[in-house]
Amino acid sequence: MNDSENWEHLQSLFHLAEMTPEHDRERVLIEHCPDADLRERVLEILRASTVESSTTPKQTPMQAGKIGPYALIRHLGSGGLGSVYLVERMVGGSAQRAALKVLAPHAAGASFIERFYREEDILASLNHPNITHMFDAGLTETGQPYLVMEYVDGLHLDVYSDQHKLSIADRIALFLEVCEAVAYAHRNLVIHLDLKPSNILVTPEADVKLLDFGTSKIIQSDSLLTTTVLATPAYASPEQLRNEPVTTASDIYALGAVLFELLAGRRPGGKASVAIMIERAVREQAPEKVTQAITPEAADLRGVSETRLRQLLSGDLSIIIAKCLAPRPEERYPSIDMLIEDLRRYLDGRPVLARPQTAVYRIGKFVRRNRKSVIAAAAACLLLIGALTYAEVQQERALREGQRALRMQTFLYKLFRLANSNYTGKPSATVPEFLQLGVKMLPQYIKDPTDLREAQMSLAESMFENGDLDNAQQVFTQTIASAKAAKDYDAQAESEAFSGNIAYVQGQNDLGDKLTADALNLSRRPKISHATRVWSAIYFAWNRDNNGFKSDDNVRLLQSAVKEAREANLSPHETADAIYDLGQDLEVRGRLDEAEPLYREALKVYGDDPSALCDRSAVYGDLAELIVMRGDVSRSLPYYQLAYEGAKACAGPDSSLALSEREYIADADMKLGHPADALNIMLQDIPTWRKIDGHTQLIAEPLYFFAQANVLTGHNDEAIAAAREGIDVQTGKIAPTDRRFGVFHMIWAQALFNQQHFAEALPQAQLADRILINSIAISPGAKKINAQAHQLLADIQAKLPH
Amino acid sequence: MTEPGQITVLLHEWSEGKPASIEPLFEMVYPQLRVIAGALFRGERPECMLQPTSVVNELFLKLIRQRSLKFEDREHFYSLSARLMRRVLVDHARSERRQKRDGGIPVPLHEELAWIDARDAEMIDLDRVLEELEKVDPKKCRMVELRFFLGFTAEETAELLHTSKATVDRDLRFVRGWLYDRLHAA
Numbered sequence: 001m002n003d004s005e006n007w008e009h010l011q012s013l014f015h016l017a018e019m020t021p022e023h024d025r026e027r028v029l030i031e032h033c034p035d036a037d038l039r040e041r042v043l044e045i046l047r048a049s050t051v052e053s054s055t056t057p058k059q060t061p062m063q064a065g066k067i068g069p070y071a072l073i074r075h076l077g078s079g080g081l082g083s084v085y086l087v088e089r090m091v092g093g094s095a096q097r098a099a100l101k102v103l104a105p106h107a108a109g110a111s112f113i114e115r116f117y118r119e120e121d122i123l124a125s126l127n128h129p130n131i132t133h134m135f136d137a138g139l140t141e142t143g144q145p146y147l148v149m150e151y152v153d154g155l156h157l158d159v160y161s162d163q164h165k166l167s168i169a170d171r172i173a174l175f176l177e178v179c180e181a182v183a184y185a186h187r188n189l190v191i192h193l194d195l196k197p198s199n200i201l202v203t204p205e206a207d208v209k210l211l212d213f214g215t216s217k218i219i220q221s222d223s224l225l226t227t228t229v230l231a232t233p234a235y236a237s238p239e240q241l242r243n244e245p246v247t248t249a250s251d252i253y254a255l256g257a258v259l260f261e262l263l264a265g266r267r268p269g270g271k272a273s274v275a276i277m278i279e280r281a282v283r284e285q286a287p288e289k290v291t292q293a294i295t296p297e298a299a300d301l302r303g304v305s306e307t308r309l310r311q312l313l314s315g316d317l318s319i320i321i322a323k324c325l326a327p328r329p330e331e332r333y334p335s336i337d338m339l340i341e342d343l344r345r346y347l348d349g350r351p352v353l354a355r356p357q358t359a360v361y362r363i364g365k366f367v368r369r370n371r372k373s374v375i376a377a378a379a380a381c382l383l384l385i386g387a388l389t390y391a392e393v394q395q396e397r398a399l400r401e402g403q404r405a406l407r408m409q410t411f412l413y414k415l416f417r418l419a420n421s422n423y424t425g426k427p428s429a430t431v432p433e434f435l436q437l438g439v440k441m442l443p444q445y446i447k448d449p450t451d452l453r454e455a456q457m458s459l460a461e462s463m464f465e466n467g468d469l470d471n472a473q474q475v476f477t478q479t480i481a482s483a484k485a486a487k488d489y490d491a492q493a494e495s496e497a498f499s500g501n502i503a504y505v506q507g508q509n510d511l512g513d514k515l516t517a518d519a520l521n522l523s524r525r526p527k528i529s530h531a532t533r534v535w536s537a538i539y540f541a542w543n544r545d546n547n548g549f550k551s552d553d554n555v556r557l558l559q560s561a562v563k564e565a566r567e568a569n570l571s572p573h574e575t576a577d578a579i580y581d582l583g584q585d586l587e588v589r590g591r592l593d594e595a596e597p598l599y600r601e602a603l604k605v606y607g608d609d610p611s612a613l614c615d616r617s618a619v620y621g622d623l624a625e626l627i628v629m630r631g632d633v634s635r636s637l638p639y640y641q642l643a644y645e646g647a648k649a650c651a652g653p654d655s656s657l658a659l660s661e662r663e664y665i666a667d668a669d670m671k672l673g674h675p676a677d678a679l680n681i682m683l684q685d686i687p688t689w690r691k692i693d694g695h696t697q698l699i700a701e702p703l704y705f706f707a708q709a710n711v712l713t714g715h716n717d718e719a720i721a722a723a724r725e726g727i728d729v730q731t732g733k734i735a736p737t738d739r740r741f742g743v744f745h746m747i748w749a750q751a752l753f754n755q756q757h758f759a760e761a762l763p764q765a766q767l768a769d770r771i772l773i774n775s776i777a778i779s780p781g782a783k784k785i786n787a788q789a790h791q792l793l794a795d796i797q798a799k800l801p802h
Numbered sequence: 803m804t805e806p807g808q809i810t811v812l813l814h815e816w817s818e819g820k821p822a823s824i825e826p827l828f829e830m831v832y833p834q835l836r837v838i839a840g841a842l843f844r845g846e847r848p849e850c851m852l853q854p855t856s857v858v859n860e861l862f863l864k865l866i867r868q869r870s871l872k873f874e875d876r877e878h879f880y881s882l883s884a885r886l887m888r889r890v891l892v893d894h895a896r897s898e899r900r901q902k903r904d905g906g907i908p909v910p911l912h913e914e915l916a917w918i919d920a921r922d923a924e925m926i927d928l929d930r931v932l933e934e935l936e937k938v939d940p941k942k943c944r945m946v947e948l949r950f951f952l953g954f955t956a957e958e959t960a961e962l963l964h965t966s967k968a969t970v971d972r973d974l975r976f977v978r979g980w981l982y983d984r985l986h987a988a
Binding site: 003004007011014018044045046047048049050271272273274275276279 | 876880883937938939952953954955958972975976978979980981982983986
């Protein structure tokens with residue numbers, strides 16, 4: 001029978017037949033098809049189509065017997081990596097229960113036992129009540145690898161939460177315990193890489209237990225498969241799906257996905273196939289919004305209505321989840337501690353942590369630079385190379401050659417990456433990992449405690465520069481303790497100064513105050529190095545000045561730091577940093593005449609050091625700003641141009657650094673009465689901003705300039721849209737009384753006023769006026785905005801009847 | 803060694819309607835994929851456990867790393883990927899040189915086909931009837947490949963082929979019956 005001749009007909013008859021009840025089929029088919037052979041053919045195909053697909057012979061779990069020394073009790077479950085059994089082993093006369101996981105052969109090669117023993121120390125060091133222990137590894141009789149771990153009788157996190165109909169707050173509280181455990185593991189340099197609800201158990205006593213910590217580490221190294229296969233695709237971070245280096249940020253992604261599901265009821269991304277998940281990862285697609293995943297059933301299981309659930313998830317929680325699920329690791333929370341902090345803030349009803357904003361004389365002060373970056377990174381690398389080479393000579397025979405050579409090679413390769421990534425301003429995902437490795441390796445190579453401390457500090461400083469605050473802080477805590485014990489005041493002061501600075505960045509101001517004060521005190525002792533004294537002074541004064549305690553003492557301290565840096569001939573980069581910091585401090589205070597020469601001096605001291613490109617661009621930007629504050633906008637333009645060129649060269653044309661400088665050019669254009677030029681710039685840049693920053697408040701400032709350019713060129717609707725968006729992106733992240741809201745309400749009011757919608761403009765103008773008048777306005781520009789807002793309110797009131 | 807841009811050029815030509823480009827394209831990507839697949843079959847057990855995640859992943863990353871290929875032509879890209887998947891499975895089955903079983907065991911055609919350990923003999927049979935289908939109705943053959951070899955959901959298949967989910971479901975009911983019937987007929 002040749003089906004191809006009747007192909008179309010065959011199909012339509014098939015569909016007709018399948019829609020018709022069986023008893024009637026014969027009659028209907030005859031009616032539509034006179035050809036008996038064809039009719040028979042249709043019925044044949046129809047019969048074949050209803051054949052049950054035989055269930056595939058899945059790996060049948062073992063029912064009884066022994067695996068190694070373990071007696072099987074029962075099969076607990078099967079997953080992508082293999083089957084898990086409850087087993088028992090006699091230890092000293094009593095039966096000890098454990099969970100034994102037989103791994104699929106594709107998941108681990110034979111050398112995995114060796115790896116288990118190599119990792120054993122690290123795994124054993126994971127001593128946390130919420131992390132299950134791994135005790136043993138072996139091969140079954142048929143050569144399949146297995147792992148033995150603590151047995152936990154519990155329910156999967158999501159199942160438990162649904163069974164107990166836990167509220168959103170209770171679910172978050174439970175999730176926080178998960179975060180604490182993962183944060184603990186991260187501090188011990190262990191990444192999980194396969195976090196998912198089924199790896200998180202809750203016992204009947206409501207204790208959280210994380211499974212499989214360390215499994216990825218043991219399985220991965222020599223498996224030809226990539227992490228993708230090992231992780232569960234639905235919770236795997238985009239970098240895992242892209243087969244790129246993984247870091248702690250990958251776990252943060254997975255935690256975000258778990259939280260998403262825990263709160264909304266289903267996984268982010270829905271039921272996409274793995275292929276499409278990989279495509280999304282490669283395209284760096286923005287994550288799905290948690291509010292889109294809500295279903296009535298999910299609301300019911302959380303004890304609220306669907307509308308209420310949407311309300312609950314739409315504000316801060318959706319921001320927190322989106323931050324975890326950012327496609328690029330560097331856009332996620334830099335550490336789990338910050339995620340924990342934000343969730344606690346949410347539970348306490350406090351606003352979630354926005355990046356700490358400091359002085360407010362534009363909309364917010366744009367932080368232009370990365371302090372000390374290249375120096376610290378390069379120094380750490382040189383130091384490590386030195387240590388490794390030294391060790392090579394010393395202990396050559398004792399070491400396994402191949403491995404060492406490989407390490408050196410990897411090391412040099414990473415050095416390049418490191419230097420390079422700072423150069424381009426793009427943090428590399430592998431740097432933090434590499435530094436962590438460095439910290440772990442150091443004690444094997446450097447035996448002298450003072451040298452070891454030095455090396456650890458350098459690495460920690462590099463970690464800090466690379467945004468790995470958690471790990472940096474962890475190492476500094478160690479070096480502070482060891483320096484203290486050894487009465488090494490220099491190292492203690494330096495560690496405390498950096499550690500204090502990190503505490504400020506993480507929003508722990510009390511800790512920052514304490515540590516920097518202690519560092520400053522210690523640095524006044526005799527025999528302290530100049531560099532330590534300079535950095536202790538700078539971190540003390542700078543942070544106090546930027547966290548609300550401005551005082552002239554701080555200025556004096558910075559002045560003496562600069563003096564010391566100059567006299568002691570510290571490296572040009574460090575000296576220039578100190579000078580620039582002092583300049584900024586004076587500028588913020590309005591002491592422009594003193595700040596300007598300092599900026600110019602900093603530029604000179606940085607010289608043409610290519611690693612100072614970003615710093616120089618930053619100084620140019622501040623210099624331009626200073627000139628604007630003096631009221632000479634047209635003279636500021638060439639400096640903004642230099643700042644822009646510099647930022648382009650060091651961070652790339654589409655970097656937030658470069659774009660920000662261009663926005664200031666647009667701002668200057670508007671001030672000079674060329675709003676059309678400004679609008680042109682902003683029309684170009686806003687889409688780029690959206691690409692780098694769709695939903696955090698970094699885009700607020702560009703939106704402000706965009707809104708302003710629109711209103712000035714008569715595009716009132718566009719101005720309102722931009723103002724509305726500017727308010728949206730900042731809502732929940734900064735205080736509602738912040739002047740960064742005020743300026744948007746003002747533009748909104750102005751646009752409505754221009755459209756003669758006076759009644760609608762009134763509440764916007766009132767809000768703008770009330771916010772702005774109560775906020776600090778230091779620069780003449782800011783004062784002018786306040787005056788304009790007030791005038792606008794008066795103008796609107798004059799147009800209204802009473 | 804493959805020139806980095808070559809694959810892109812060929813893929814582009816193919817999508818522009820030059821069917822001749824498919825063969826060199828295939829030959830260029832396939833050997834690399836075969837290596838990966840080989841590693842996956844390392845288990846050497848009677849049933850193979852192919853993890854399409856990794857095959858697809860490696861394939862994607864190979865193709866996508868060529869910067870100019872930016873999923874502008876998803877339809878062709880995925881069709882090619884699905885065909886590659888099919889070929890990996892069939893070639894593996896052939897290389898095992900296993901005896902053809904007695905006919906009559908239906909190949910489980912559900913969406914997890916590629917995820918499961920289909921027996922080698924069945925795979926070779928399936929490939930043969932798919933070739934028949936290809937001749938009669940290449941479009942439905944693409945559909946089967948996408949859905950069953952690449953693990954696309956019905957929605958995703960529909961979206962890629964610019965049709966509705968209902969149509970995909972409907973077409974696949976027919977094709978499934980037809981394929982089973984042809985398998986028995988042999």
